[in-house]
Amino acid sequence: MIVSLTVNGQARTGSVAGPESLLVFLRDELGLPGSKNACEQGECGSCAVILDGELVCSCLVMAADAEGSEITTVEGLGGEDGLHPVQRALLEAGAVQCGFCTPGFVVAAAHLLEQHPHPSIDQIREELSGNLCRCTGYGAIQRALVALAGEDDS
Amino acid sequence: MEVIHPRTLDEALAALAEHPDATPLAGGTDLMVEVNFGRLRPERVVTLRRVEALQEWDGRRLGAGVTWRRMEAGPWPALSQLARTVGSPQIRNAGTIGGNLGTASPAGDGLPFLAALDAEVELSSRAGRRTLRWDEFITGVKQIQRRPEELITAALLPDRIPSRQAFGKVGVRSAMVISTVSACVLREEDGSTRVALGAVAPTPMRARRAEAMISAESRPSEAARAEFARLVSEEVRPIDDHRSTAAYRRHAAGVLARRLLERLL
Numbered sequence: 046m047i048v049s050l051t052v053n054g055q056a057r058t059g060s061v062a063g064p065e066s067l068l069v070f071l072r073d074e075l076g077l078p079g080s081k082n083a084c085e086q087g088e089c090g091s092c093a094v095i096l097d098g099e100l101v102c103s104c105l106v107m108a109a110d111a112e113g114s115e116i117t118t119v120e121g122l123g124g125e126d127g128l129h130p131v132q133r134a135l136l137e138a139g140a141v142q143c144g145f146c147t148p149g150f151v152v153a154a155a156h157l158l159e160q161h162p163h164p165s166i167d168q169i170r171e172e173l174s175g176n177l178c179r180c181t182g183y184g185a186i187q188r189a190l191v192a193l194a195g196e197d198d199s
Numbered sequence: 200m201e202v203i204h205p206r207t208l209d210e211a212l213a214a215l216a217e218h219p220d221a222t223p224l225a226g227g228t229d230l231m232v233e234v235n236f237g238r239l240r241p242e243r244v245v246t247l248r249r250v251e252a253l254q255e256w257d258g259r260r261l262g263a264g265v266t267w268r269r270m271e272a273g274p275w276p277a278l279s280q281l282a283r284t285v286g287s288p289q290i291r292n293a294g295t296i297g298g299n300l301g302t303a304s305p306a307g308d309g310l311p312f313l314a315a316l317d318a319e320v321e322l323s324s325r326a327g328r329r330t331l332r333w334d335e336f337i338t339g340v341k342q343i344q345r346r347p348e349e350l351i352t353a354a355l356l357p358d359r360i361p362s363r364q365a366f367g368k369v370g371v372r373s374a375m376v377i378s379t380v381s382a383c384v385l386r387e388e389d390g391s392t393r394v395a396l397g398a399v400a401p402t403p404m405r406a407r408r409a410e411a412m413i414s415a416e417s418r419p420s421e422a423a424r425a426e427f428a429r430l431v432s433e434e435v436r437p438i439d440d441h442r443s444t445a446a447y448r449r450h451a452a453g454v455l456a457r458r459l460l461e462r463l464l
Contacts, residue, residue, distance in 0.1 A: 046200065063200045064234045064241055085235040087228055087290050088375060099292040105231040106293070109202040110224060110246045153288075174374045175287020 050114050052077065053121025061108045068092045070108035071118060079119035079148045090176030093149040094118050100156045102175075119148035122155050130193060131155045138189030142180035149176045154190055164194050201243045208252040208323070211350055214245045216325040219347035221245045225253075225264060226293035228286065229302045247350075253297065259356040260321075263297025270296065270309075277315075277364035277383050281308045284368055287375050297351045303337045303402070306442075310337070310403040311383035312366060313354055314395035321353040322346070330355060333403070340401045361385040361393075365459040368397075369451045371442075379443040380451045384459040390417045392460065398442075399435035399452050406434040406456065419464065427460060428453035 049058045052075060059074035066085075071077045071094070080103050081091035087102040094103045095117040103118075122129040128136070131154045141147050150173065157164055157172040164172070169190050178186065203221070205211035215221060222241035224230055225248070233239035247253055253264030256273070268291045270282035285291055285308050299309040300320055312318075313333050320336040322329050322345060336344050345351060363386040370376030381397035391414040394406045409430035416423045432453030437445040 046202065061200075064231075064239075064244065066231055066235060086232045087286060090287060090289060093289055100289050101293050102228075102287075102289045104235060105227045105290070107202075107224060107227055107231060107234070107244065107246075109200070109244065110204075110227065110248060112202075112204060172288055175289045 046109060048108055048112050050111050050116060052116045053118060064107050064109070066104045067094070067096075067106040067108045067111045067116070068103040070111070071103060071116075074108075077118050077120050080152075081145055081148055083145070087175075088177070089146070089149070090153060090173075091146050091149040093152040093176065095152065095156055100153055100172075117152070119152050122151060129155055131158065131190070134189040134193040135186065138185050138192065140182050140185035140189045142182055146176060146178045146180075150178070150186060154193075158190075158193065162194075164190075166191055169194065200241065203243070203245045204249055205245065205247075206249045206251075208250055208350075208352070211245060211247065211250050211253075212323060212325045212348075215348045215350060218243050218245070223247055223301070223350060225295045225298040225301070226266065228290050228294040229298060229304075247297075253352060259358065259360075261296055261354045261356065263300070263321075263351045263353055264295050265297075267291035267294050267296075267309075275312075275360060275364060277312050277366040277385070278309075281312055281366040281368075281381075281383070284308060284366075284376075296354055300336070300351050300354065301343065301345070303341050303343045305340055305401060305403070306378045306381065306398040307403070308368065308378060308381055308397065311381050311395040311397045313356075314403040314405060315364075315383045315385050315393045316356055316360060318357070319355040320351060321355055322349040323352040324349045328352070337402045361387045363387070363463040365462045367455050367459050369455055377442065380437075380448050380455055382452065382455045382459055384456060384463060386460070386463040390414055394431060394456050394460070396431070396435060396452055396456070399437040399448050401436070404435070406431045408434055409456065413460065419460070424457055424461065428457035431456040 083089045083091045087105045092103045203214045221243040255262040267282040299307045319330040368378040368381035378398045386392045413427045435452045437448035
């Protein structure tokens with residue numbers, strides 16, 4: 046079966062054999078390995094993408110159900126012209142250790158800041174509650190995003 | 200695998216009439232876990248994400264496709280409270296009340312609210328619509344009375360919804376956790392009280408004896424509240440499993456129900 050969708054602004058097409066996830070499709074079929082495969086049950090957030098404007102776990106989206114959708118992955122946030130502000134903030138705060146959870150945090154935080162440019166600490170913690178870091182860099186991640194968020198607009 | 204993407208309810212019902220073996224797919228937050236772990240490989244899927252009619256929330260009629268994220272912002276405190284405890288923001292953006300009913304896990308967090316209200320489940324097919332009360336619809340662990348050609352189209356809440364309501368759950372941590380015990384307590388101004396519990400029986404359940412006892416108490420004393428907790432613990436039918444023990448669940452059910460009741464007094 047052929048699936049056609051828009052990924053990071055580009056029309057993309059690939060084939061799926063069965064009910065595999067959007068995560069598998071992005072990584073193995075479209076060659077976008079930025080979204081990470083860890084828990085495969087929606088608990089860790091390392092596969093987070095934006096699907097038609099909503100933050101979701103791509104491991105819990107059937108690739109076939111993404112037909113016609115618009116997807117933003119971590120690859121769509123930075124690019125050759127530079128880092129996304131969230132990536133720069135994480136880098137400057139030393140908020141990356143092994144880096145496995147980082148793409149999910151970047152996608153979730155970028156989405157939050159797009160909707161709420163000046164989130165409170167509580168909003169940041171709530172919106173990132175679906176992303177696990179096992180190195181445990183939560184303190185540094187929070188500091189990076191609080192600095193980026195600037196003034197609280199809640 | 201064949202996938203059908205209906206855009207209207209009629210198209211969805213036509214697809215199920217033609218292919219009663221098809222698997223309906225809503226938010227995917229339960230179904231894809233089964234796929235990812237190799238426990239399910241559907242041959243035919245009817246996706247529901249594009250069916251706008253299922254996303255309608257009109258007063259007491261909660262469309263099956265309404266997500267947890269929307270329920271969080273809804274008018275009923277217990278529903279908002281429970282919606283906020285489901286998974287993560289990512290899960291709540293995708294998962295739906297219809298999916299919670301379809302999966303019918305004993306730990307489904309939306310179910311105690313529906314049970315406490317004696318909500319009905321609306322099932323639609325090309326032949327028409329029927330409604331089943333929650334306990335006629337969910338009849339065992341992950342067992343529901345949906346016919347293959349039917350779609351869960353809505354949860355129907357009663358006209359009268361007590362304004363005093365509370366939901367709580369116990370789990371191993373405070374976020375992103377599947378309930379070890381969950382409870383919803385509703386209390387009317389005249390004292391009549393309903394208590395529904397999750398994860399302590401094969402299906403969501405009401406603690407009827409506890410309800411009858413506490414409903415007769417307009418200003419429950421310490422002793423009455425303790426008796427309420429004792430009755431709840433006595434009525435639940437929990438099991439030992441990988442998440443907890445029957446003994447702990449029995450104890451926690453009474454404690455949780457009492458605490459929720461006390462919030463409403």
